[in-house]
Amino acid sequence: MAISLRTSRVCSEKTFPAPLVDGALEGTQGRKSYGDPFSTSGTHAPSGAVRPRAVEEVQEVVKLANKHKVCLWTVSRGKNLGYGRSSSVVKGCVILDLHRMNKIVEVNEEYGYAIVEPGVSFFDLYEEIQRRGQNLWPSVPAIGWGSVLGNTMDRGFGYTPNGEHSQSQCGMEVVLPNGELLRTGMGAMKDNKTFSLYKGGFGPTLDGLFYQSNFGIVTKIGMHITPAPEAYATLEVSVPKEADLIPLTGTLSDLMRRSIILNSPSIANIFRIALTSKVPEVHAKLAQYMEPNSYVPYDVLEEIRAEHNWGFWKAYFSLYGSVEMLPALIQTVQRAFSTIPAEIKEEEIPYSGIQTLAPLGIVDSRSEKGGAHVDFSPIVPPSGRELYQWYLTAKQRTIAAKFDFFADFHVYPRYVVGIELVIYTLREEARVLELCRNLLHDGAEQGYMEYRTHVRYMDQIAAKVDFNDGAFNKFTRRLKDVLDPNGVLSPGKSGIWNEGVP
Template sequence: MDFDSINSAIAEWTALLGDSGITLAESGELGASTIGARRSTPAALHPWNQEQVAKILETAQRWKVPVYPVSTGNNWGYGSANPVEDGCVVLDLSQLNQISDFDPEMGVVTVQPGVTQGALREFLDQQEGDYLVPVTGAGPNCSLLGNALERGYGITPITDHFAAVTKIEAILPDGSLYRTPLSELGGKEIDGLFKWGLGPYVDGLFSQGNFGVVVNMTLALAPAPETVTAFFFSTKDDARLEALVPTVREVLRTLGGSVVAINLLNSQRMLSMMIPFPEEKAVDGVLPADEAENIAHRHGVPAWSGVGAIYASKEVARAARRTLRRLLGPVTDRLIFINQRKVEMARSVARVLPGSLATRIQGMADTLSGALQIMNGAPNDVALALAYWRSGALPVPGQAKNPARDGCGLIWFAPLVPIRGTDARRYTEMIGRICPQYGVNPLITLTTINDRCFDSTVPLLFDRNDPDATAKANECYRALYRAGQEEGFLPYRLNVNAMDILNTSGTTYSRLSSHFKAAIDPNHILSPGRYVPSNNARSEA
């Protein structure tokens, strides 16, 4: 680390942003992370417009000081605001939070990096925009732009969030502005309506890449349907998994357009949403399989639970419910349909019931209401409670959940799994075999991202205050990756501690992406090591 260069760059950035626009990391560390990553970062910069971002990058190039942009820094389970490498200055884009160019007729909107799921929901409500926000379970304070660039997904109608991106504007590492060809030719409006533009699809370089700082992103929004009906199904018999999985595929193919995504959750994943972690039953932090089965039985939790939603008119929704009964009936023990009216009925019943029964029904109604809100494109932090399962009490009511701030230990292992019964079985057995060896409970969700492929999110939950537990959780990730590589189950995104999986692979991909990087960013000052192989260009310069 060249301290003279860093000090010179910081002096220029301070002149640009003012004292309030820069945070010095006197201790050598800046930012907390649920994965236990600890990076040495000289400073954090807080620009409030894209012109300042361009000048920041010009200064970074002049002094060859690496910078690492983050949208809101709430990238739970993947590194939060931590760079991949030490010595990077964090570029905090959360103050770039403008929403613009909303077209209520076409359903497109442009957002900056600091626009959160909650902010877009509030904006659409104020504009009477009858559209769904592309929500995730990460909570209302997380960036839409950051999630889309990471190729995040949800269960609302546009499942693949990068697929909803129609146009990108980015500041390149030399400070120049990248715009798509259609916009540069004068077609700004039509550019926002057509994803692929004209010529090579360069926008894709900015997804899971380090070729520029995206400052504006245009999104296509899904229109709110006439009805949204959640459906829940379950099977008590784990042996039915091989039959259930292809049936899920058949549901998506038969009801495509009205049923867009389905989640399958194993019993331990369901328990994590229902009860505090039973520490007294655990052995070295892990619930033994027979104990987990007994607890699940006592709480009425089946081997596998499923959830999805019907987005349709009333007539189509009625037909979809009949189809779901026909397809899922033979492979499930239970199938129910829930809408907001039924949730309110449950709350009314709870008010006249005694004691613990009333509390249980009210809690169930609150959970269902939260799930329905997400399905209706309204973000909330109900799902975020998972991060706290091993770390203790949730924040006090009214305080936003922040797993990094609150000491939660969470690493996401998120591999892709073919929607085949035999593959699902091989995969779940792999997770169940490896996780307990590292003190991690095997909590499994299988989420359809199309009718061919699941993404499975496995939360590696651990005690972040325990260095040994933190080390074992990171070792667990590596063990899962190695086993998945042998079995054909590879992750769709990586955390900041795992970028070397791509960076040291020596593949044609790594050589080609390195050539692109050298052409666009020869000094490797922008997000070094992020998805694209790093090098020692800065130290040699």
């Protein structure tokens, strides 16, 4: 086996012309180039790509990168839209694209888990389970073409009870920056039979070191999968007023803490409800305003809301259980919402692990094709009170920047991922960058940090990690120096650099 990197140039902004490099999996509008299609700046553009097929090839690539001092940026399928896709913090990295490593190593129906390589998409896993006729519902994020492993490494999530991917991951195989191969948890013992069953292993839990970091290249993970429930129902809860976000969120998170609701409810605001509705008149009305440098005024949204008797907020989630349990679960949810003016509907379309690409369409909704979006994703406490306060500040910022506030809030038992999805056109990039910087600043002022971010903001967020004079950042830098002294793996990922850099 002979592998050679296509470039031996050192990753440095001064020396890299950052050409367009092709060969990535096809993305939005059929684009196959690496980098971020949602940006016109070349600041984070890669210089080349390498696509190994096997673990041994990854080991070889890492050794060559060390020898020639070339920095790599790992992606699994490189579909990280809204967070930089396959662009690197440092301009000129070589993308280590693992999409050709696409084996589904095992799917265990009895215990409900799968072991997958980085190239396996949510579609692939779903289709394989269907092909085998197994009684499992794998996790489904909003769009199914991403990598199960890559999404998990960035702490992404889907919408079945095992949808919090970092919690469902069990067992990991990693190529370290020196090319050595490591297995975590029970996998640390050769031929152990509980690799994907028991997360802990013996001694410290190492898995967390490889999340959102640059300490290794993950080449396999075990993932727990939800067994197909006997019975389920998808519910929608709508509330009419903006301030009803507080009881809506508080009630949902309480029901989650009591294990009545097992998957993460998604909360949409009136803008998202209108935009994703299938009503042509509503779309025609929105289109009058959805142009560069403009947003849909809130009195127009209120008019649409009243006309269609929609809520200002709508939460979607499912209930899963046995045939005997389901009616009681529905009754429990109805009782919990009986004290607020909520409308509850049983939806016909379930959260059943069926993969789709449909939500991608929203990206082009701002009058021009080739639209873009960026996600701002703070973690907020789950009572609803804090979320509402944060939302009001973020909404004002968004209006002032002349964008629409698209709420994609995800409720968990003890926190909310308050995703604001900003849709923009490439002509508006400068304004969207400023908006994101302001959102980051405001969020930090209120005591919140993002769970995940675009490569562009990694340093800005890391700078907010300031407890005890930045002890956390000092620790990760020390680890980086020990594990990756040449700094070849994803430099700057999550603000982790070698000592003395940049």
